[in-house]
Amino acid sequence: MKRISPAAWRFIYYGLAVVLAVFTYFYALDSAHIPKNGDEFPYTHITRLTAESGHLLPLQSQLHGMRNTKPPLLFWQGILSTHWGAQWTWWNLRYPSVIYTLLTALLVFLLAHRLAGERRSEGVDPVETGFIAALTYLAFFSTYRFGRPFLVNPAEIFWFFLPFFTLLYWRTQAFDSRLIVPLLLGVEVGMGLLYKSFALVAPVSLALSLWYLHQRQYRWSAFILKDALKVAITVIVALALFGLWFVFDPDPAAVWREFIVGENAGKFGAQGGSYLGHLLWGGSSVWALLLGYPMNAGLLAFPVAALGWVAYRRPLSDAEKLLWIWMGVLFVVFCVPSQRSARYLLEAMPVLAVLCALSWQRISRWAFVASLLLCGGVLVLLAFLSWRLQQAMPGEDLYSAGYWLLLLMTATLLLLGIFHARTTRLVTNVVVLLVMLSLAAFLRPFDGIAGNFSAGAQRYAAGKEVWVPCDFRAVDEGYRFILPGAKIHGYFAGAPLSVGELASRYDLFAVQLPLQTPCDGCKIIGERLEIRGRHSPDELKRILAGEVFEQLFVKELLIESSGVSQVAAKEEGCR
Structure with a gap:
C-alpha cells in the first residue's frame, strides 16, 4: 500500500480546516445571539417595512431620522432572500452575508496562491499559503462578527477588495488595459457604493491612483499621461451606478437630505467637542484607530x-508594497x-490576511x-x-456531552500548539475557529427551549400588543x-422600571430580572433565559470586579397586568 506523503497529509488537514471554517460560519446562523453589531436591527426594520410596501423604492421606516x-x-438583498418577507427568519436574512464572506475568503486564497507562486524559488508552497490566507481571514474575529449578520459589511468588503x-x-494585463479593466473596476466599486456609501470612492480612488503611480515607479508624467484617465473612468462609472438611486427613488430630495447630508456629512462634525481634541484623545482618536487592525484580528492580534x-x-x-498602500490609505482617510x-x-x-500568510513563517x-494562550x-x-x-x-439540560467534548478537543489542540513548536503555526487558525465555534455552542441554549x-x-x-425592553434602536x-x-x-429600558411601574402602563409586557429574583404576585405567561449584550458603566465596573x-x-418574563392605570398615549422606546 502506497504511503501518503507529508504534503498530501497537509492538504487533507487544510481541506478539513476549510470544512470546519464553513461549518463554523453557518452554525447557529439563525441565532438571536450571534456576535454582531446593533445596526442589524434597524436594517431588518427597514427591510421588513419596505417588503410590506410591495415596492423596492422608496425605502420605508418608522425610525425617527433613519x-x-x-x-x-x-x-x-434582504427582500430577495426572504422572498418579500414570506420567509422571515434570521437565517434567510443572513445567509447571503455568509456567502459574500466565503467568496471573499476564496479571493484571498487565490491572491495569496498567486503571489506565493512568485516565490517558489524560496521554498514557499503556494497552495499552503493560499489556505493559510483564507483561514486567517476567516479566523479574524471582525470577519466572524461582521461577516455573518445582516449588515452591509460582508458585501462592501467583497466589492471593495475585488478591484x-x-x-x-x-x-501586467490589468494595469495596461486602457478601457476594459477601468470599466470593470468601476462596476465593482459602484456595487460597493450601492451597499455602503458614495464616500468610499475617496479611499478607493486614492489607493488606485497610488497603485498605478507605483507601477510607473512614481514617474508622475507617465501616470498623468497614461493612467489618470483610467482612474477617472473607474470613478465616473462607480458614481454613475450610485447615482441610479437618485434616478429611481420617487423622493430623491429625501435621499439627499437623509443620506448625503445626514448620514455622511454629519460624520465630520465635532461630535460634542473640538475636532482636534477628538483627533488626539479618547476612544475615537487617531491612536485608537491605529490599534484597529490588531483589534479587528481578535484572537490573532499578536501575529x-x-x-x-x-x-x-x-x-x-x-x-506586498501595494497591499500595504491600500491598508495605509484606509487608515489615513x-x-x-x-x-x-x-x-x-x-x-x-x-x-491583511494575505500579508500574514506571505510572512507566516x-x-x-x-x-x-x-x-x-x-x-x-x-x-x-x-x-x-x-x-x-x-x-x-x-x-435544565443546557449543555450536552458534545459541547464539553468540543471544549476538550479545542484545549488538546491548543496545548499541542503551545508545547510542540513544529505545529504551532499549523494549528493556530484552527484553534481560533474552534474557539469561535465553542462560543456559538455556548450561546446555543439561549435559542433553544430554555431561551x-x-x-x-x-x-x-x-x-396582542406586547411591550418589550429596548436599549438600542429597533431592538x-x-x-x-x-x-x-x-x-x-x-x-425604553435605559431608566430601570420596576415590575409594578411596568404593570401600571402596559397590559402585556416583557421584563428582564436576575435569575434568582422572584416575581411575587405576577401573572407570568411565559419565561425564558436571556443573555445581556449591553451594559451601563456601573454594570461594566461590576463585571470587572468579578x-x-x-x-x-x-430571565425574561412575559407578564400580563390587570391594573393598567395610565391610559395616555404610550411612547415607543425603540424609535
Missing part, C-alpha cells in the same frame, strides 16, 4: 501586531472624519503562542460560565422572531 440610512442594495484583487491577480515588525525589518516585494472606528478598516482585512512563534483564556471562561449557568438552572417562550405563551401573545425587531404574530412595541455571571445572565 430611513435612507444606507443605499438600497442591502435591503433589496484590488483584479489588478494584482492579472497584474498581526508582529507582522508590522516583520514588514519593517525586511525588504518587501512589489505586491478614516482619520479625517470625527467618528473613527476599527470597523472602518474592515475593507483592508482581506489584504517569518512571524515569531511566540506571537502565535500568545494567541493560543489567549484562546485558552476564552475556553476557561466559557467552561466556567457554562458550569455556573447549569448550576443556576438544575432542572424561548413556550408555544403556549407564543399563542397567547399572538395578535423590538428581534422580538418579532421570538413572539411571532404579536404586535410588538418597545419601551460579577461576570450575575451581570450577563437574566
Whole structure:
C-alpha cells in the first residue's frame, strides 16, 4: 500500500480546516445571539417595512431620522432572500452575508496562491499559503462578527477588495488595459457604493491612483499621461451606478437630505467637542484607530501586531508594497472624519490576511503562542460560565456531552500548539475557529427551549400588543422572531422600571430580572433565559470586579397586568 506523503497529509488537514471554517460560519446562523453589531436591527426594520410596501423604492421606516440610512442594495438583498418577507427568519436574512464572506475568503486564497507562486524559488508552497490566507481571514474575529449578520459589511468588503484583487491577480494585463479593466473596476466599486456609501470612492480612488503611480515607479508624467484617465473612468462609472438611486427613488430630495447630508456629512462634525481634541484623545482618536487592525484580528492580534515588525525589518516585494498602500490609505482617510472606528478598516482585512500568510513563517512563534494562550483564556471562561449557568438552572439540560467534548478537543489542540513548536503555526487558525465555534455552542441554549417562550405563551401573545425592553434602536425587531404574530412595541429600558411601574402602563409586557429574583404576585405567561449584550458603566465596573455571571445572565418574563392605570398615549422606546 502506497504511503501518503507529508504534503498530501497537509492538504487533507487544510481541506478539513476549510470544512470546519464553513461549518463554523453557518452554525447557529439563525441565532438571536450571534456576535454582531446593533445596526442589524434597524436594517431588518427597514427591510421588513419596505417588503410590506410591495415596492423596492422608496425605502420605508418608522425610525425617527433613519430611513435612507444606507443605499438600497442591502435591503433589496434582504427582500430577495426572504422572498418579500414570506420567509422571515434570521437565517434567510443572513445567509447571503455568509456567502459574500466565503467568496471573499476564496479571493484571498487565490491572491495569496498567486503571489506565493512568485516565490517558489524560496521554498514557499503556494497552495499552503493560499489556505493559510483564507483561514486567517476567516479566523479574524471582525470577519466572524461582521461577516455573518445582516449588515452591509460582508458585501462592501467583497466589492471593495475585488478591484484590488483584479489588478494584482492579472497584474501586467490589468494595469495596461486602457478601457476594459477601468470599466470593470468601476462596476465593482459602484456595487460597493450601492451597499455602503458614495464616500468610499475617496479611499478607493486614492489607493488606485497610488497603485498605478507605483507601477510607473512614481514617474508622475507617465501616470498623468497614461493612467489618470483610467482612474477617472473607474470613478465616473462607480458614481454613475450610485447615482441610479437618485434616478429611481420617487423622493430623491429625501435621499439627499437623509443620506448625503445626514448620514455622511454629519460624520465630520465635532461630535460634542473640538475636532482636534477628538483627533488626539479618547476612544475615537487617531491612536485608537491605529490599534484597529490588531483589534479587528481578535484572537490573532499578536501575529498581526508582529507582522508590522516583520514588514519593517525586511525588504518587501512589489505586491506586498501595494497591499500595504491600500491598508495605509484606509487608515489615513478614516482619520479625517470625527467618528473613527476599527470597523472602518474592515475593507483592508482581506489584504491583511494575505500579508500574514506571505510572512507566516517569518512571524515569531511566540506571537502565535500568545494567541493560543489567549484562546485558552476564552475556553476557561466559557467552561466556567457554562458550569455556573447549569448550576443556576438544575432542572435544565443546557449543555450536552458534545459541547464539553468540543471544549476538550479545542484545549488538546491548543496545548499541542503551545508545547510542540513544529505545529504551532499549523494549528493556530484552527484553534481560533474552534474557539469561535465553542462560543456559538455556548450561546446555543439561549435559542433553544430554555431561551424561548413556550408555544403556549407564543399563542397567547399572538395578535396582542406586547411591550418589550429596548436599549438600542429597533431592538423590538428581534422580538418579532421570538413572539411571532404579536404586535410588538418597545419601551425604553435605559431608566430601570420596576415590575409594578411596568404593570401600571402596559397590559402585556416583557421584563428582564436576575435569575434568582422572584416575581411575587405576577401573572407570568411565559419565561425564558436571556443573555445581556449591553451594559451601563456601573454594570461594566461590576463585571470587572468579578460579577461576570450575575451581570450577563437574566430571565425574561412575559407578564400580563390587570391594573393598567395610565391610559395616555404610550411612547415607543425603540424609535
